[in-house]
Amino acid sequence: MRHLIDPLDFTLEETERLLILADKIAQDPAAYQEVARHKKLATLFYEPSTRTRLSFEAAMLNLGGSVLGFSSADASSAAKGESVADTIRVISCYADIAAMRHPKEGAPLRAAHYSRIPVINAGDGGHQHPTQTLTDLLTIRRRKGRLGGLTIGLCGDLKFGRTVHSLIMSLARCKGIRFVLISPEELRVPDYIITETLRPNGIPYEEIRSLERAMPSLDILYMTRVQRERFFNEEDYIRLKDSYILTAEKMKLAKPDMAVLHPLPRVNEIALNVDSDPRAAYFEQAQNGVYVRMALIMTLLGLEK
Amino acid sequence: MLNIDSIQNGLVIDHIKAGAGMRIYQLAGLDRLDCCVAIIRNARSNKYGHKDIIKIESVIDLDLAVLGYLDPNVTIDVIQNGEIVEKKQLDRPKQLVNIIRCRNPRCITSVEEEIDHIFNLSANGRYRCAYCEEEERHNPEGKKH
8 A cells, every 4th residue: 555655755657657647637637537436535634724625625526536534633533632643543444545734744654654545645744745746746747748857946945945845856856857946045955955865866956046047047947935034134034035036027037938836825926927927837736736636546546547 | 901800601892982881881771781781981992092891791682773873883792601702793773763762843753652763864874753854863972862
């Protein structure tokens, strides 16, 4: 039985297979509307995350399955002090597959150790969020037709953004990838990403401060938010915040087929006048998130054949 | 030089980094043994200048994972009838189970009962919690985690 706890739990080949299936689903969703009939997805959300929970539920309903679950720890037996290990053993009797969101890092892994059904990590604290990474990969693949041979720009908070770290580690497995890491000094990518992933694999990367300077070379621009609370002093924040806001003006410097991604929700890091640019792919991501979760549920339940 | 009698049957943990003997004594659970245990600190060593040695007058089941984690350079001599019959070299274990504790308050190990504290050896030579992937944090010498 397979689980998805870490974005790297699937090999590159397995990830590619899943993305191909997600792409097929996107092209003909009606062909898949009965494949999970009589199957149940349990959404175990120990903290609220409406967007992710609804995306999982939409995915299961689109496959003809049904959903049950809870959307906050107060509404679950965790409020009575039940352990994750006990909860998943009970849920294994009720459902065929589970998606777990938990504020504590590693909770879905703990659940997987005791589960009799596949467990999907739907976000564990600030640790991993593998279905967001799969969503990002599907969006890149659908826009560019491939994952390899691309120059990927990641911009903003590269230090604390877990989606950034997971995306780098996943794409680092593809041939011909080059990274441009665009951030203020305070929010540089953590050293371990460089020393354990980029350098040992000989992956070319560049760390720069200017988004404008990076724009012309990028095939993909992955935007994240620079948050005020990440800075030690207000002055630095005010000085730097506008440098990492994407505007229609800056988009003029980009390739005509570049794609802009963002894990959403955005606040002000992408100006509203970018939304109408055909290169803006961030709202497609939400749709792709449903397709990739449909493909994941099918794969983990062995329904893809 | 101070003389400690050689043992007839037992184990000698040799080549311990000078000053680390007491930490090994505590973390390897040697303080709970009933047999005679001698800790020799700052013994002269051709290889290291100084070293610590622990002599145990009984052939016990040592937790080699704990020792390998604490100091992979130590050697274990098995003594029978006053002779060394086996010399064991140690490696850093790939996984530590319940040897050190994760101290990340955001980790599931901070709230879940009866959970093993598991650390895996990562590519940079440090140990990371299997659940939250935080690197181990060192405690002051000799203190239990």
